Amino acid sequence: MTEFLQHLVNGLSVGTIYALIALGYTMVYGVLKLINFAHGDVYMVGAFAGLYIARGLGVDQEPSLAKAGVVFVGAIVICAALGVAIERFAYRPLRQRARLTALITAIGVSFLLEYGFQLPPIIDGEVPFPPGPTPRFFPEPFTRVDFEPFGVHISNYDIVSLIVAVGFMFALQFIVYRTKFGTAMRAVSFDSSVAGLMGINVNRVIVWTFALGSGLAAAAAILVAGSRPSINPLLGLLPGIKAFVAAVFGGIGNVQGAMVGGLILGLSEEYVAGYLLSSYRDGIAFALLIIVLLWRPEGLFGRVRAEKV
Amino acid sequence: MDLPKIILRSAAPLLIGIPLLWIFQGAVGGPGGSETAMAVILMMAGINVILAVSLNVVNGFTGQFSIGHAGFMAVGAYTAAKITVATNSLEIVGIPTSVSDQLIFLFAMVAGMVMAALMGLLVGMPSLRLRGDYLAIVTLGFNEIIRVLIENTEFLGQATGISGLPKRTNIVWVGVAVIVTIAMAKRLLGSTHGRALLAIREDEVAAEAMGVDTTGYKVRAFVISSAFAGLAGALLVHQIQLCTPRSFTFIKSIEVVVMVVLGGMGSVTGSVVAALVLSFALEGLRDVQQYRMVMYSVLLIALMLTRPTGIFGTREIWDMIPKLRKKVSS
Numbered sequence: 224m225t226e227f228l229q230h231l232v233n234g235l236s237v238g239t240i241y242a243l244i245a246l247g248y249t250m251v252y253g254v255l256k257l258i259n260f261a262h263g264d265v266y267m268v269g270a271f272a273g274l275y276i277a278r279g280l281g282v283d284q285e286p287s288l289a290k291a292g293v294v295f296v297g298a299i300v301i302c303a304a305l306g307v308a309i310e311r312f313a314y315r316p317l318r319q320r321a322r323l324t325a326l327i328t329a330i331g332v333s334f335l336l337e338y339g340f341q342l343p344p345i346i347d348g349e350v351p352f353p354p355g356p357t358p359r360f361f362p363e364p365f366t367r368v369d370f371e372p373f374g375v376h377i378s379n380y381d382i383v384s385l386i387v388a389v390g391f392m393f394a395l396q397f398i399v400y401r402t403k404f405g406t407a408m409r410a411v412s413f414d415s416s417v418a419g420l421m422g423i424n425v426n427r428v429i430v431w432t433f434a435l436g437s438g439l440a441a442a443a444a445i446l447v448a449g450s451r452p453s454i455n456p457l458l459g460l461l462p463g464i465k466a467f468v469a470a471v472f473g474g475i476g477n478v479q480g481a482m483v484g485g486l487i488l489g490l491s492e493e494y495v496a497g498y499l500l501s502s503y504r505d506g507i508a509f510a511l512l513i514i515v516l517l518w519r520p521e522g523l524f525g526r527v528r529a530e531k532v
Numbered sequence: 533m534d535l536p537k538i539i540l541r542s543a544a545p546l547l548i549g550i551p552l553l554w555i556f557q558g559a560v561g562g563p564g565g566s567e568t569a570m571a572v573i574l575m576m577a578g579i580n581v582i583l584a585v586s587l588n589v590v591n592g593f594t595g596q597f598s599i600g601h602a603g604f605m606a607v608g609a610y611t612a613a614k615i616t617v618a619t620n621s622l623e624i625v626g627i628p629t630s631v632s633d634q635l636i637f638l639f640a641m642v643a644g645m646v647m648a649a650l651m652g653l654l655v656g657m658p659s660l661r662l663r664g665d666y667l668a669i670v671t672l673g674f675n676e677i678i679r680v681l682i683e684n685t686e687f688l689g690q691a692t693g694i695s696g697l698p699k700r701t702n703i704v705w706v707g708v709a710v711i712v713t714i715a716m717a718k719r720l721l722g723s724t725h726g727r728a729l730l731a732i733r734e735d736e737v738a739a740e741a742m743g744v745d746t747t748g749y750k751v752r753a754f755v756i757s758s759a760f761a762g763l764a765g766a767l768l769v770h771q772i773q774l775c776t777p778r779s780f781t782f783i784k785s786i787e788v789v790v791m792v793v794l795g796g797m798g799s800v801t802g803s804v805v806a807a808l809v810l811s812f813a814l815e816g817l818r819d820v821q822q823y824r825m826v827m828y829s830v831l832l833i834a835l836m837l838t839r840p841t842g843i844f845g846t847r848e849i850w851d852m853i854p855k856l857r858k859k860v861s862s
Contacts (some may be wrong), residue, residue, distance in 0.1 A: 258665045281809060316837055324840045326597055326665055327793060331832035338825035464673045471666075502684045509677045512670065516658035 224375040230497045231490070236381050236450075238489020239388035243443035244466035245473070247436030253412040253476040254432050256322075260329035261309055262440060263463015264336035265302055269441030270454045271340070271354060273298040273360055278350055283362035291364030293454065295445050301437040304460035306437025307430050315426075340456035352398060352454065361452040364445075384446040391442060392482050395435070399478050408432060412476065465492075465508040472515050474525025539542075545711050553707040560703065571703060575771055577811035578706035579764045582713045584803040589717060590667075591789070592798035592846075593726065594753045595733030596660065600671030600786045601761050603678040605702030606780035607651045608644030608762020610682070613694045613775040615640040620698055637700040641766045648762025649709040649755045656754035661747050667754075675785055682777045693776030701771040709767060713760055717800045718850070720756070729753055733798070781808075783825060790828045793835055794842050802844030 244266055253260040276297040277283070280290050312330050317325045344351030350359055368379045399405040410418040413427045419425045447462075448454055469488045473480025488508060497505040515522065560571045583601060590598045615635060624632040659670040683691045720726045728749045731739035740746050769775040791810055795802025814824070835842065 258669060260668075264687065313833060313837075320840065322665070323595065323597060323797075324836045326668060327789075327840075328833055328836045330599060330668070330786075330789075331829045331836065334825055334829035335833065338829065342822065342826060461676065464676065467669055468673075503681070505680050506677050509673045512673065513658045516662065516666065516670075518663050520658075 225499070228373065230493045232377055234490035234493030235486070236384060236488035236489075237493060238248075239385055239392075240443045240447055240485075240487025241462070241466045241469045241489050242482045243391060243439045243446075244390055244462055245404060245469040245485045246392070246478065248463055248467050248470040249473070249475055249477060249481040250408075250432050250436045252470070254408060254415070254429055255318075257313070257314065257325050257329065258467070259436070260326070260406060260463075261332040261336060262436065263459035263466070265306055265309075265437045265459070266440040266444045266462060267340070267454075267456060267459030268305055268336060269298045269302045269437075270361065270448045270458060271359075271445030271456075272301040272441065273445045273448060274350060274359060274454065275352070277362050278348075279366065282364055286365050288362055288365050294364055295442065298441040298445050299303075300378065300457050302441035302444075303434040303438040306433040310433040315429075316323055337456055337460070353371075353411045356456060358453045358455040361448040361454050363452070364449055378450065380450045384449065387442070387446060391439060395439070396478065398435070404428070416503050461505060468508045468512040468515075471512060474522025477522065479523045480522055480524035542715075546708065546717050549707060549711045550704065553704045556644050556707070557703040564718070566684045567657070572771075573812070573815055575701060575703060575706045575767075577808050578703075578710045579768050579771075580788070580791065580807040580811045581710050581804050582760055582767070583788045583797065585717050585800055587788050587805045588758045588792050588795075588797065588800060589720065589729075589753050589757040589760075591792050592796075592803070593721065593729040593733060594750055595736075595797075596673045596750060596754070597665070597668045598754070598757070599668055599785050599789055600655075600673075600675035601757075602780040602782065602784035603647040603671065604652060604758040604761035605765030605768070605784070606678050606682065606777065607765070608641075608648040608759075609765030609769040609775055609780065610688055610694070611643035611647040612637075612640040612766035613697055613769050614688075615643055616698055616700065616770065617694060617696065633698070633700065637698075637705075637770065641763055644762045644766040645759040646762075648765070649759040652755040652758025653751065656751045656758075659752040660754060668706055671785075672782075675780075675782055679777045679781065689775070689778060693774060693778075695774050697770055697773045697775060699770065701767045705768055706771075710762055713763075714800060714804065716756070716760070717847075721800070721848075725749065725752070730798075749820040786825070786828055790831060793832060796842030796844035796846065798846035799842070799844035799848055801847070801849040802842055806843065819845040 237415070244262065247262050248259060251257060251262070260350045273294050276294045277290070280293060282290050282294065309332055313328050314325060317328055327461070339457045341356040342353045344353060344355060346352045365379075370379075397405075399408060407418070407423045407428050408431075410421065410423055411425055415425050418428075442463075465488060466485065469484035470481045471484070472488060473484030488511065491511065492504060492507050495507050500506075553658070558570055560574065583605070587598065587601050590596050619636050622636070623629055624635060627635075630659065655670060655674050656667075659667045682688045682693075688694070720729075728739070728744045731742065732746050732749060736746055765780070772779070787810070791806040792803055793808055795806030796808070804808075817824070
């Protein structure tokens with residue numbers, strides 16, 4: 224029973240992270256019908272942005288909650304700006320062209336971030352920029368406290384991360400379904416050219432979608448880095464793929480779908496790895512993706528939409 | 533056309549190619565069967581040509597986007613390596629050792645191709661029912677998962693890989709494989725099957741409306757492409773005599789994608805030219821290895837923004853020759 228609860232806690236904490244990243248994929252796909260390959264790498268940049276800010280503030284000497292807040296918000300802002308820049312310079316010039324060109328560009332951006340961060344340093348320092356391929360240590364933003372209720376191991380990091388992640392999801396749900404911007408976003412997702420005719424500034428909606436998605440990825444990165452402090456430039460690869468699986472599982476383009484998909488993926492990974500095959504943990508997401516694509520390619524909450532000419 | 537003519541036409545490239553390759557092998561080979569640096573580079577370039585042309589069948593002809601070619605290479609390579617290592621001391625009775633070794637190697641390559649094709653079927657079937665972008669992320673995942681699986685499987689030598697492979701790959705084998713791959717691509721392009729693939733690339737909905745079984749054709753193209761990736765993998769590991777997961781990372785897949793995109797998606801000529809140029813350029817740029825991936829990604833983005841058709845677009849050298857002749861005569 225204890226083991227079961229422990230897996231539940233771990234699965235939830237991983238699952239909320241997948242859900243946060245998956246939201247970025249699903250929102251961008253919703254408005255642009257483009258799989259933003261670089262999203263996993265924006266998550267990686269988020270972790271490094273947090274690291275640089277934390278170093279600048281001296282978090283490793285005296286951690287405090289206020290500093291943790293600054294790191295968190297700073298990383299979100301930097302990543303939101305990065306997402307907007309990627310959209311503006313790489314995706315927007317290609318929006319009217321064939322779909323494949325945008326996809327190839329997205330792959331290019333993804334590799335540029337991954338391997339650009341592994342280049343030899345240009346700016347020297349304690350953690351140089353670019354940081355290079357060696358893993359870096361992310362300092363603890365606030366003091367770690369461990370609890371053991373019913374023999375289940377929980378730290379205050381898990382609790383904070385769960386609360387923040389769930390909070391973000393509710394906030395996003397509110398933005399998408401209760402605000403004017405959210406209505407505009409859903410309109411663009413439904414039919415962007417008609418939405419443009421109705422007086423919606425489509426470019427602005429797309430820019431904000433990228434900003435929101437990238438910000439969520441950065442938030443996820445900081446929440447993970449707090450409890451798993453080793454970060455490197457290839458960090459975003461697997462979480463990126465897994466979050467994409469979560470988005471497809473829930474029905475890509477669907478906000479609740481991404482959340483549910485992330486949680487289910489996190490839990491199933493944890494339980495399958497915990498009870499059955501521990502060394503094949505990373506294969507589980509892939510198996511799930513194949514099953515979903517065979518069984519129900521539109522995902523749990525997705526609707527089948529006929530392709531029109 | 534009658535049967536003997538068809539057979540002759542199919543075999544002609546090999547009938548001409550093999551003697552030339554033998555002479556070539558003698559010319560670049562070092563004394564006593566050793567290899568010169570030039571021969572090694574040429575073999576690597578040949579393997580890259582096989583990879584680029586076979587990936588072009590999916591990414592160029594069919595308009596899908598696979599970025600996990602190295603994963604299929606790995607499947608072919610490990611299958612072939614397992615067979616040649618297991619049969620290293622074995623001989624087919626009644627024929628000389630050297631011939632029997634080559635026959636076993638041929639069998640190992642074919643087995644590698646079959647395994648890679650099966651894996652292609654497994655990956656392609658679910659993901660090709662949907663539009664192109666799913667295939668991209670599935671193949672990306674597949675490439676990673678294959679690596680994780682190999683690193684966790686004792687039978688496949690985990691992270692250290694399989695060593696002690698016999699040296700089997702030579703200029704002749706690589707040359708024959710290149711000829712077969714290019715002939716396959718050219719003949720495919722002219723066939724009913726190839727026309728269907730081009731129709732899918734131009735407009736999937738319209739192709740379907742015209743009665744093209746889009747999913748079926750896409751899966752078959754993907755399986756063919758995977759098989760040839762397996763062949764390239766088998767050749768590669770019997771050249772470097774070592775089979776490790778490090779040879780089949782992501783970086784390799786992206787290298788092949790860059791070759792196809794640079795040469796022009798849909799042009800066999802383009803893939804061959806780009807593969808040769810990049811293979812030789814990389815040899816010259818050994819000092820700046822660490823910038824390689826960054827250069828690839830910048831090249832990809834720059835190409836897409838300025839010239840998405842690549843060098844050749846969908847043009848082919850054999851289409852251009854008659855036109856040139858006409859121009860000269862008039």
